[in-house]
Amino acid sequence: MTDPLAHLIERAEQLITRIESVLPRPLSAPDWSQAVAWRYRKRAGGHGVLEPVRHVGAIALAELKEIDAQKDKIERNTRQFVDGRPANNVLLTGARGTGKSSLIKACLNAYAPRGLRLIEVDKQDLTDLPDIVEVVAGRPEKFIVYCDDLSFEEGEPGYKALKSILDGSVAASTPNVLVYATSNRRHLLPEYMKDNLSYTTSNDGEIHPGEVVEEKISLSERFGLWVSFYPFSQDEYLAIVAQWLGALGASPAQIASARPEALVWALERGSRSGRVAYQFARDFVGRT
Helix, strand or coil, X not given: XXXXXXXXXXXXXXXXXXXXXXXXXXXXXXXXXXXXXXXXXXXXXXXXXXXXXXXXXXXXXXXXXXXXXXXXXXXXXXXXXXCCCCCCCEEEXXXXXCCHHHHHHHHHHHHHHHCEEEEECCHHHHHXXXXXHHHHCCCCCEEEEEECCCCCCCCCHHHHHHHHHXXXXXXXXXXXXXXXXXXXXXXXXXXXXXXXXXXXXXXXXXXXXXXXXXXXXXXXXXXXXXXXXXXXXXXXXXXXXXXXXXXXXXXXXXXXXXXXXXXXHHHHHCCCCHHHHHHHHHHHHHXX
């Protein structure tokens, strides 16, 4: 009797171990000394982990050209946050490649020595934001939860989770956590002409169609600071090209000679963005 019972207990323990291995585990705090930036990722078993980002893009605030007004607003808000003063969640919207993501990285590099940390969260993982906030709530550092290229389709679960974290949960906001998000959509959701026709209804339409619009702008309104970015003019684009060429080691003569090629490059790409300027500078310096 003893041997079969012992065998049964052993098999049961093995089964329990296997079941525990696939069950979601609560988010645990990492070794915060490993990095200043972290990336939240979901494992195959469904549990999340905070992975250190070993190499953060080495970009400085002074290197970002032609966005001085936007840079001043975000740098001031970040400085207030690091200093322990009131600060706002930030939504950066506008044209692609104009420096939205680069500006957040530059702020991290500037204020990391003073205790600023960043956690990057993908849109599909926003439902886990309460768990992330709970892990960092007692830390002395200041944390920016960063969502890049954020936009939602109707009905996505992360939309409601982010609304609750920003403003609307019963729990008080955590003083050492802010959300910085970038998006090409000002209101983060698709907007349709029919949503604006608030005074027309059909037999099967909404009784209060104007509330559709209110729902769609309610998330973006919870960001206290809106910062808009606009397409660059030709002169602004060439100034950014010159800055990147100089940063990559080009001489003044090379910078001057590169202007016609830079314009052709932008024409071929159909954009005069800062990203296109940086890509041209890398190509030009690499082949000359």
